[in-house]
Amino acid sequence: MKRKVTLKQIAKELDVSISTVSKALRNSKEISEDTCNKVQAFAKLYNYRPNNIALSLKNRKTKTIGIIIPEIVHHFFSKVIRGIELVANKRGYNVIVGLSNESFSKEVINMEMLANGSIDGFILSISKETLLQQDYHHFNETINQGMPIVMFDRVVNEVNCDKVIVDDLLGSKNAVKKLIDNGCKNIALITTKDYVSVGRLRTQGYLEALEENKLEPQSNLILKIVEELDSEDHLEDLEAEIEGLFRGNSKIDGVFTVNELYALTAMKVARKLGKNIPEDVQIIGFTDGVLSKHATPSLTTVRQHAQQMGEKAAELLINRLEAEEDDEHYKTVVIETKIIERNSTK
Amino acid sequence: MKRKVTLKQIAKELDVSISTVSKALRNSKEISEDTCNKVQAFAKLYNYRPNNIALSLKNRKTKTIGIIIPEIVHHFFSKVIRGIELVANKRGYNVIVGLSNESFSKEVINMEMLANGSIDGFILSISKETLLQQDYHHFNETINQGMPIVMFDRVVNEVNCDKVIVDDLLGSKNAVKKLIDNGCKNIALITTKDYVSVGRLRTQGYLEALEENKLEPQSNLILKIVEELDSEDHLEDLEAEIEGLFRGNSKIDGVFTVNELYALTAMKVARKLGKNIPEDVQIIGFTDGVLSKHATPSLTTVRQHAQQMGEKAAELLINRLEAEEDDEHYKTVVIETKIIERNSTK
DNA sequence: TGTTAACACGAAAACGTTTTCGTTAAGGAT
DNA sequence: ATCCTTAACGAAAACGTTTTCGTGTTAACA
Structure with a gap:
């Protein structure tokens, strides 16, 4: 040896x-x-x-990017990582991953571990718990110490940094518009509680689409799922809730959901209640993951271009890292969404 | 600032x-x-x-684990990462991820980037191209330089290191046995080309199960898919191949596939040909991912315990890193599989 | 012969730690 | 007054680089 x-x-x-x-x-x-x-x-x-470590010490930069995401077993986040990795490697950077597991304290600890010299900058998406507590001091402190951050998807106005987001509002609006154009009169919304910013924005898109088409929003058409039911272990509870929605409103002929799982469950419930898709009920889900493509019927979705988000985030970060003088002007890049039409809509 | x-x-x-x-x-x-x-x-x-970097230089260890996997947008691999991250963090290590994208050269480059001081050891799964070329010098060189490697899932005898594998052979054998016990007489196998070790082993399990039950293997019941069709872009081609299999053998009443996608596609084709699942055809797929649970009908699968594999791999690596004297005896840990019964079998 | 310039190389600092080994001064013992 | 111990601290090396600034040798030139 x-x-x-x-x-x-x-x-x-x-x-x-x-x-x-x-x-x-x-x-x-x-x-x-x-x-x-x-x-x-x-x-x-x-x-x-x-020796890379010696070089890092000497140059005071590590050529490494820290990623903090809430969850890695998730099509969206892993696609973002792939995007980040792609451009990072191309530009000579490595990528080090920390998982917050949707927990505030793990997010803080992970960031502290990495911020002490291990990396040059962060790309991250905020954990649900952090969003709920609205405590963003760790982000601002990191930035104050001269370490740039790029946030993606789940971002927040209280932190001043580069951001990459999808146009949740417009994407949802277009999806709901499509349902309306396809003849739906009673469109249900299955969403999350409002503190998740993307849930809030998608809900808003839904409402705006209705309004623009002179449709009255009905509170009994809107189902806000508590986060605990999101996990794979509570599928039956989720199903029960959605079944309640359908039973409470037999005229539902369109459903828009803020994620894949809700959409698939809605399809399942609709079928169970003897409704045909897309003849009786049309369904569109936000987030184009693996499930949608392989569902029966395959699901029409709003594609987010996750990989592109990762690429863009990495670009923003590396550009900032390699900029001569530091630019106080932070950008927010909006990635366009795209409706992928499949068989759950007419 | x-x-x-x-x-x-x-x-x-x-x-x-x-x-x-x-x-x-x-x-x-x-x-x-x-x-x-x-x-x-x-x-x-x-x-x-x-400053972590200064400490790393001084202590000649980075407290960081390098992971090289072929692909991150993949339920199995991201679950493994989660497992690794879990125990790594618990024991004070960070995790840095490199993607080989199934390419030999990217695997080599990534390893070289990380091996020069950035990490203390590797956890990796070999890329398909590397398996095809059977060139493992980069692994052996890394090990010779004193950097331990733990391989998982796609492993190879030519490299002497700790390994974590699923019992592909037994898992497949049990799955096929189950089909036989359920009354299937003509069981098809949809697998990959043989150079992917897991494909080969799963094929072997299929054959052994047949043999033990006095069933004659029939070559026209075995379909070996070329890897190009694996990608999401060639779904139709994959479908056509599988349809060919069914049309060539109308007596098929059971199907065992080496992954989820093949299983789902098989279900789709069977339905298209007017066969009911599980009444006319029963299907079991290896790899328990998201697709299986949400398919219609939900798919009976062989669960691999991916997260557990990651945890075990991390344990093996860290134990070796922190061992006083180096142990020349390398372990291979076999993770048991488990059949998850759902609605694609009787 | 003396001055200068080019050439080829080495010493040392710096990055931020930890740790070993002094060193100084005070205080007690003899 | 001398010796020894101890407390409290500092100097310096080491980890592996890169880079700046010498420095010595040789050759060219006046």
């Missing part, structure tokens, strides 16, 4: 100084061609690679 | 030496109580945190 070889060892072996070795490897013209060749040959032979 | 404060700055400010500050912060009894308090108060005020 041969340990990694260092400049010092090469220097000793070749009986020159460390500086000479370093310069020779970088083809400095201070060093004679002879010595250069000798050093390079030796380095190649022993497979010399500069 | 206040930059991160260092020992040197504290020392200067308090007019003591760097050593004194360092010791005071660690409550060394070499330092008077008075000085200790003063230093600690100052450090707290300025929110001093030791």
Whole structure:
């Protein structure tokens, strides 16, 4: 087992100084061609690679991006990571991942672990608990220490930084419009509680679409799911809630949901109640994940371009990291959504 | 914007030496109580945190684990990551992710980037291209340089290291046995080409189950899909292939597939051909992902316990990293599979 | 012969820690 | 008055780089 070889060892072996070795490897013209060749040959032979940690310490930058997301077993977030990784690697950066698991304290701890020199900047999406508590001091402190942050998807006005978001409002509005254009008169909304910003915005899009089409919003058509039911373990409860919605309103002929799972469950319930999709009820879900494409019938969805979001976020961060002077002007990039028509709508 | 404060700055400010500050912060009894308090108060005020990079350089360990996986937008791999992250964080390690994208060269490059000091050890699953080329020198070189590797799922005998695998053979065998017990006489297999080790093993399990039950394997019941059709973009081609399988053999009453997607597609095709599931055809898929649970009918699967695999892999790696003397004896941990019965079987 | 310039290289600082090994002064023992 | 111990602290090395600034040698030139 041969340990990694260092400049010092090469220097000793070749009986020159460390500086000479370093310069020779970088083809400095201070060093004679002879010595250069000798050093390079030796380095190649022993497979010399500069130690990243030493370089990081010296350069005061790590060429590493920290990602904090609430959950990784999730199509949307893993696609974002892929996008980040793609451009990060292309530009010579590594990516280090922390999971907040939707918990405030894990988010804080993870950020603290990484902020102490391990990374150059953050790309993150805020955990639900943090959104609920509205405590954003850890973000602002990090930024104050000179470490840039780019937020995506779940963002917040209280923090001044670059952001990448989907146009939740417009995306939802267009989806609901589509249902209206397709002839739906009684469109139900299945959404989350309002403190999740994306839930709130998508709800707003729903309402605006109704309003623009002179449809009266009816409170008994709107179902706000408490977050506990989101987990895979409470599918029956979720199903029961949605069944309640349908039973309470037999005229429902369209459903818009803020995520895939709600949409699939709604389809399941509708079928169970003897309704045909899309003939009797048309359904559109926000978030285009794996489930939608393979559902029966396949689900019409609002695609978010998750990978593109990741790419954009990485670009914003790296540009800022490599900018000469720091730009106090923070951008918010809006990624357009797109309706993917499948078989759950006419 | 206040930059991160260092020992040197504290020392200067308090007019003591760097050593004194360092010791005071660690409550060394070499330092008077008075000085200790003063230093600690100052450090707290300025929110001093030791620089991880400097510590890494000094200690010659980074407390960071490198993960290389072929693909992150994949339920199985993201669950493994979650498992790794879980125990890594618990034991004070961070996790840095590299994606090989199933490419040999990206795998090599990613490993080289991380191996030069950024991490203490690897957890990885081999890319398809690497498996195809059977070139494992980068793994062995890494290990030779003293950096431990733990492989999971896609492993290979040519590399001597700790491994965590699912019992693909037994899992498949049991699944096929179940189909046989349920009355199936003509069981089709939809698998991948043999160079993917898991595909090969699962195929073998299928064959053994048949053999043990005195059923003759029929080559026209076995469909080996070329990897290109795996992607989401070639769903129709995949469908066509599977339809060919069914049309070529109308007596098929059971199907075992090596992944979820094949299973779902098989269900789709069967339905299209007027067959009822599970009455006419029963289906079991390997890999218990999101699709299975939400399919219609829901899919009976072989669960792999991906998160548990990640946890185990992380344990193995960290134990080795923190072991006093290095143990030349490498373990292979086998994670038991479990059949999750749903509605695609009787 | 003396001055200068080019060449080839080395010493040392710096990045931020921790730790070993002094060093100084005070105080007690003899 | 001398010796020894102890408390409290500082200097310096080490981790592995890069880079700035010497420095010595040689050759060219007046």
